[in-house]
Amino acid sequence: MLRLGSCFYLPLILTSRMIVLPSTATASIVAASRSSSFSVAAEMANPPLAKKVNHVLQLFGDVRIDDYYWLRDDSRKNPDVLSYLKEENDYVDHVMSGTQKLEDELYAEIRGRIQEDDITAPIRRGAYYYYERTLKGKEYVQHCRRRIPDPEKPATVHDEMHSGPETPEHIILDENVKAEEHSYYSIGTFKVSTNNKLVAYAEDTKGDEIYTVYVIDAETGTPVGKPLSNVTSYVEWAGDDALVYITMDEILRPDKVWLHVLGTEQSTDRCLYHEKDDMFSLDLEVSESKDYLFVSSESKNTRFVFYLDVVKQEEGLVQLTSRVDGIATTASHRGNHFFIQRRTEELYNSELLVCSVDDPSKTTVILPHRESVKIQGTVLFRDHIVLYERENGLPKAVVYKLPPINESIKSLENGKAIDVIDPAYSLDPEESQFSSGILRFLYSSMRTPPSVYDHDMNTGVSVLKKVDPVLGGFNSSNYITERKWATASDGTQIPISIFYNMNAVKLDGSDPLLLYGYGSYEISFDPSFTASRLSPVDRGFIYVIAHIRGGGEMGRPWYEDGKLLKKKNTFTDFIACAEYLISNGYCSKEKLCINGRSAGGLLIGAVLNMRPDLFKAAVAGVPFVDVLTTMLDPTIPLTTSEWEEWGDPRKEEFYYYMKSYSPVDNIKPQNYPDILVTAGLNDPRVGYWEPAKFVAKLRSTKTDDNLLLFKCELGAGHFSKSGRFEKLQEDAFTYAFVFKALGMTE
Numbered sequence: 122m123l124r125l126g127s128c129f130y131l132p133l134i135l136t137s138r139m140i141v142l143p144s145t146a147t148a149s150i151v152a153a154s155r156s157s158s159f160s161v162a163a164e165m166a167n168p169p170l171a172k173k174v175n176h177v178l179q180l181f182g183d184v185r186i187d188d189y190y191w192l193r194d195d196s197r198k199n200p201d202v203l204s205y206l207k208e209e210n211d212y213v214d215h216v217m218s219g220t221q222k223l224e225d226e227l228y229a230e231i232r233g234r235i236q237e238d239d240i241t242a243p244i245r246r247g248a249y250y251y252y253e254r255t256l257k258g259k260e261y262v263q264h265c266r267r268r269i270p271d272p273e274k275p276a277t278v279h280d281e282m283h284s285g286p287e288t289p290e291h292i293i294l295d296e297n298v299k300a301e302e303h304s305y306y307s308i309g310t311f312k313v314s315t316n317n318k319l320v321a322y323a324e325d326t327k328g329d330e331i332y333t334v335y336v337i338d339a340e341t342g343t344p345v346g347k348p349l350s351n352v353t354s355y356v357e358w359a360g361d362d363a364l365v366y367i368t369m370d371e372i373l374r375p376d377k378v379w380l381h382v383l384g385t386e387q388s389t390d391r392c393l394y395h396e397k398d399d400m401f402s403l404d405l406e407v408s409e410s411k412d413y414l415f416v417s418s419e420s421k422n423t424r425f426v427f428y429l430d431v432v433k434q435e436e437g438l439v440q441l442t443s444r445v446d447g448i449a450t451t452a453s454h455r456g457n458h459f460f461i462q463r464r465t466e467e468l469y470n471s472e473l474l475v476c477s478v479d480d481p482s483k484t485t486v487i488l489p490h491r492e493s494v495k496i497q498g499t500v501l502f503r504d505h506i507v508l509y510e511r512e513n514g515l516p517k518a519v520v521y522k523l524p525p526i527n528e529s530i531k532s533l534e535n536g537k538a539i540d541v542i543d544p545a546y547s548l549d550p551e552e553s554q555f556s557s558g559i560l561r562f563l564y565s566s567m568r569t570p571p572s573v574y575d576h577d578m579n580t581g582v583s584v585l586k587k588v589d590p591v592l593g594g595f596n597s598s599n600y601i602t603e604r605k606w607a608t609a610s611d612g613t614q615i616p617i618s619i620f621y622n623m624n625a626v627k628l629d630g631s632d633p634l635l636l637y638g639y640g641s642y643e644i645s646f647d648p649s650f651t652a653s654r655l656s657p658v659d660r661g662f663i664y665v666i667a668h669i670r671g672g673g674e675m676g677r678p679w680y681e682d683g684k685l686l687k688k689k690n691t692f693t694d695f696i697a698c699a700e701y702l703i704s705n706g707y708c709s710k711e712k713l714c715i716n717g718r719s720a721g722g723l724l725i726g727a728v729l730n731m732r733p734d735l736f737k738a739a740v741a742g743v744p745f746v747d748v749l750t751t752m753l754d755p756t757i758p759l760t761t762s763e764w765e766e767w768g769d770p771r772k773e774e775f776y777y778y779m780k781s782y783s784p785v786d787n788i789k790p791q792n793y794p795d796i797l798v799t800a801g802l803n804d805p806r807v808g809y810w811e812p813a814k815f816v817a818k819l820r821s822t823k824t825d826d827n828l829l830l831f832k833c834e835l836g837a838g839h840f841s842k843s844g845r846f847e848k849l850q851e852d853a854f855t856y857a858f859v860f861k862a863l864g865m866t867e
Contacts, residue, residue, distance in 0.1 A: 166215075168829065169208040171817035172201075178750065181773045185786065187750065189817045193810040195757075197802055206802070206813065209831040216830060220857045223866050228853035231653045232846060234593045240265075242561075242573040242587035243282040244552050247317050248272035250282045254292075260844030261296035264311055264320075266339075276557045278575040278584040293320055293339055300843070304836045305803075307843045309354030315411055316361045319345060319383075323354040328803040328838025330354075331373075334366060336383065349387050355405040357414055360431050365393070365414050367403050373758040373805060375403045378416050380434060393438045394418075394427060399761040408454035409501045409555040415441075415452050421642075421765035424449035428459075441481055453501040454478075456526035460506070462496055469677035471496040473508070475530045488533045495676040497645075503556050505578045508536070509548070514616045514674045516548040516647055517541070518562060520578045539576060539583065543569060545604045545618040547647035561586075565649040567620035567664065568600040591652055599624055600658070602648065607667075607694075607701035613682075615694050616668040616675070617701065618648035625661045633863055634663040634708035636699060640671035640691040641720035642766065643680035653852040657859070663707055669694035669724075685768045686778055692727045699735055711737055714859050718742035719807060719839065722798075726784025726815060729793060738795040738828075738862035740855055743804055743839055747811040748783035749776070758805055785811070788818050795828035795862035797855065803838040828862060 176190035194202045217224070237257040243250035248269050253262040267288045284290065300306035309323040309332050320339045323332035334349040334356050353375050355367040363382050370376045376397070379390040393416070396403050400420045407414050414429040416438055423446055427438040441459060442450040449464045459481055461474040473488035473496060488496075493512060500507040503526055508519045519536040541548065543566035551561040551573060560576040573587040603619040626632045635657060639646050648666055658664055668674040671683025671691040683691040699715070702708055715736050717725040722744020729739055745751075752770050755761050768775030780786050796819070800812040816831040823829070832854075834841055841851055860866050 168212050168820060169205060170820060171205055171813075173821075178753075180753070180770075181776055183776070183780070185749075185780075187814075188821075189810075189814040190750075192813045192817070193808065197809075202810075203835075206809070206833045206835065209813075209816070210833060210835075213830045213832045216828065217854070217857065217861070220861050220866050223860060224853050224857040227656050227856050228850055230593070230656050231849050231853055234591050234595065234652045234655065235849075236590040236592060239590065242551075243267075244561075245269065245276055245280070245554060246313060247315075249317055251313065252282070255845070256297070259297045260846055261300050261306065263292050263296065264294040265290055265292050267291070276554060276559055278559055278577045278582060291340070293342070294322065294337070299324070305838075305843045307840075310356050312356060312358055313339065314358050314361045318361065319358075321356055321358065321364055323352070323356055325354075328801060328836070328840070328843070329805050330838060331369075331805075334364070336364070346383050346385075347387065349381060355403075357405055357407045359414060359429065359434055363434065365405060365416075365429065367405055370399075372399070372756060372761070374399060374762060378403055378405065378438075380429075391437075393429070399755070400764065402762055408452075409553075410454050411555070413454045417451065418444070419449070420762065422447055422449070424451065426450055426452045426461075428452065428454075451498075453499060455501050455503065455506075455523070458530065460499065460501060462499060464677070469681075470494060473499070473533065485529075485531065487530055493676075495673075497673075498550070500550050500553060500560065501555070502553070502558070502560075502578070504558060505560075506533070507550070507560055507578075508533075509550060511645065511674070511676060514668060515545070516645070518548055518550075518560070520560065520576075520581075522578075537581060543602055545602050545648045547649040567602050567618065567648045567650060567654070568597045570595075570597075570650045570652070589650075589652075591655075595652075595655065605701070605705075607698045609670075609690070609694050609697045611690075613670070613690075613694070615670075615698055617698055618666040618668065619663060619707070620648070620654075620658065620665070621663040622658050622661075625659055626663060628706060630703075630706045630709050631712070632661055632663050632708055633657075633712040633714065633865070634665060634702060635714045635716060635859065636665045636667060636695075636702065637716050637721075638667040638669055638695045638698075638724050639717060639721040640667075640669040640683055640694070640724055642671075643673035643677070645673040647674070653849060653856075656853075657856050660860075660865070663702075665698070665702060665707070667695050667698035669698070684766055686774070688767065688778075689782055691724060692731060692782065695724055695728055696732050696735065699732075710735055712863065714738040714740075714862065716740040716742070716855075717744070720745050722746060722807070722812070723748065723784065727782050727787075729796070730784060730787040730789070733791055733793045736794045738797075738859055740797045740799075740858065741812070741815075742799045743801060743807045743841075744784070744798060744812050744815065745807045746784040746815040749779045749786055750783075751808070751811065752779065757808070785815050785818060788815075788822050790822055790824050792825040793819065793823045793827060793829075795858075797828070797830045797832070797858045799841070800831070800833040801837045801839055801841055802833060802835045806839045809833055828858075830858065 173188035174191045176187045178185040239255050241253045243252040249266045251266045254265050303326040305328045307325045311322045313320050321336045323334045325332050332352050332354050336345040353367045357365050359365050367375045368377050377395050378393045381390045396418045401418045404417050416427045425444040426441045428441050447466050451462045453460045457478045458475050462471050464471040468490040472490045474484040475487050476484040495511040498509045506521050510517050518539045521533045521536045546566040549563045551563050553561045558578050565571045570589045570591050574583045575586050576583045601623050605617045606614045609615055669691050673680050713736050722741040725739050725741040726746040770776040770779050798812045798816050800809040802809050
């Protein structure tokens with residue numbers, strides 16, 4: 122699991138950090154906060170000062186004094202801690218009370234761009250179209266389907282879902298009804314059985330990413346059997362009467378995979394595999410053919426795969442690829458062949474292999490490693506394979522024709538890339554039908570709303586099936602996207618994506634600018650569309666993404682050059698991007714604001730310590746800022762599995778390197794810009810105490826009177842509140858803070 126950085130990503134599986142707060146405690150805390158915050162805030166002229174309790178940390182002869190170690194409470198019930206967090210929230214309300222009108226205006230504007238009653242692009246599965254519906258004024262979605270009038274007719278890119286008496290809509294599950302009894306509600310997975318008769322869904326009601334899985338009759342909603350408790354959202358159907366799922370150990374690392382036969386007790390489920398190495402975590406996916414389930418065990422550097430034959434469940438898991446340090450493999454299936462994507466230290470951008478299901482030991486390379494092109498993933502069809510690749514920092518989808526399904530495959534040739542229109546963009550796979558010749562993908566850029574296309578792989582024709590509507594007079598022709606390159610301190614060229622309204626900016630250095638960065642886990646933050654971003658951009662902001670090392674934008678070496686003992690490249694790259702924007706007339710220091718979440722919050726904390734003079738304001742969302750102390754503690758989630766990402770500070774070299782950039786450990790008496798820090802009390806990925814300690818130490822150390830606000834959601838986790846409008850309210854609050862810091866509240 123990762124410390125993720127953007128709401129663009131759906132919640133993924135936690136492969137480590139997670140602690141539960143009882144729902145009754147959560148409810149009482151939230152209620153107390155809501156009822157008293159404004160009355161208390163009105164009396165608060167000074168920021169809260171956390172008490173200091175001397176705590177000594179010592180290793181390799183180095184002594185660290187952590188006066189705020191006491192803020193860590195794994196139970197989330199310490200009254201002193203909760204009181205302090207509430208005081209911080211009250212102080213936020215006090216300081217931001219003068220911008221409430223602006224925040225309300227921003228929220229109304231952001232919400233006003235959304236078509237509240239809408240449906241997603243329908244997905245064809247067997248005899249049904251499945252889709253999600255949103256309703257005006259409702260926070261959550263309905264999961265729906267309609268029967269296809271002629272399901273035997275082959276699908277084409279021109280097919281449309283028809284409504285009428287013969288194809289009535291059926292609501293399978295209404296999340297709005299389910300969420301009524303909870304302050305937080307999230308469905309992590311929603312899986313329909315192959316025969317379309319049953320649905321399994323995973324439910325989280327705290328934000329801690331510990332799920333309960335329910336199975337219901339798709340037509341009646343009647344529960345089938347008892348729910349599965351304390352599991353991840355890794356759940357797949359094995360045929361139509363069994364589920365495979367993954368559970369976690371005491372440090373919340375996904376470590377066991379189970380087979381559950383419907384109608385039996387969870388206690389009698391069969392454990393298919395137990396990963397005992399605490400550097401490794403399990404994941405689960407179904408093949409596009411639906412004939413196999415793949416269970417993978419992975420660390421940050423190594424990945425190996427097992428398969429389960431759905432019709433031969435009694436045989437259990439069979440190992441497909443070997444566990445070899447530094448080699449990572451993923452698998453897919455078609456006919457009597459497995460397709461294997463394989464990465465090694467030498468073949469860092471991956472090669473593609475094929476082998477017989479009957480003899481997986483004999484493999485054939487059908488697409489060799491290429492130094493300039495990274496294979497990011499594959500989508501397999503009966504007659505085609507699509508490779509999602511990266512070249513020169515940009516994604517692309519390349520379609521290859523395959524021979525008849527059970528014939529041998531010697532190589533992939535004459536692939537055809539799908540055309541794109543923007544200089545910087547995102548391109549991602551959507552669910553497609555294995556048996557069809559239609560690829561579904563999602564295209565977006567900072568000026569192009571999310572657009573779902575069906576691409577006919579035989580003719581090369583792409584048909585737009587759904588574009589997210591943007592209300593409020595949005596016209597994409599008013600906006601400009603640019604792709605530039607900054608030069609890092611070591612000469613490396615860093616790609617930058619730039620977005621602005623050409624009618625609202627001067628481009629003379631006087632425009633306000635918001636710079637976003639992440640740079641970890643080999644994640645590629647491709648420029649995509651966010652409707653809420655239009656509010657600052659239409660007010661003259663330039664919005665920029667720095668694609669810094671530690672991410673995956675420029676291939677595997679880009680990641681390797683921003684991790685472990687090269688992690689500081691991530692921070693210096695970001696600083697270089699900021700300096701480029703200033704020197705090229707996009708902004709000035711007095712108008713430059715920065716933002717990052719989670720591991721991106723580490724980035725923000727680090728550069729604030731390194732170059733506080735360079736920025737006017739900073740937002741650090743659920744930031745991973747207490748790096749050294751956290752990575753020295755193997756008893757909490759994410760630590761052991763991430764020693765290959767950040768390093769193991771129990772080794773002296775990593776200890777001192779990590780200490781040299783860990784934000785909490787590098788706060789010093791100096792002036793800092795205006796800063797907003799956020800956290801979630803139930804966050805399993807970044808403990809709330811990390812941002813809390815960061816803020817407390819900053820308050821007692823910095824030499825300025827600039828804003829320092831700490832907002833902790835007391836009933837949510839890493840991805841903050843669960844409702845779609847609640848998330849928009851948070852966007853409005855964040856932008857209001859930035860406007861306040863820049864004196865733009867009028």
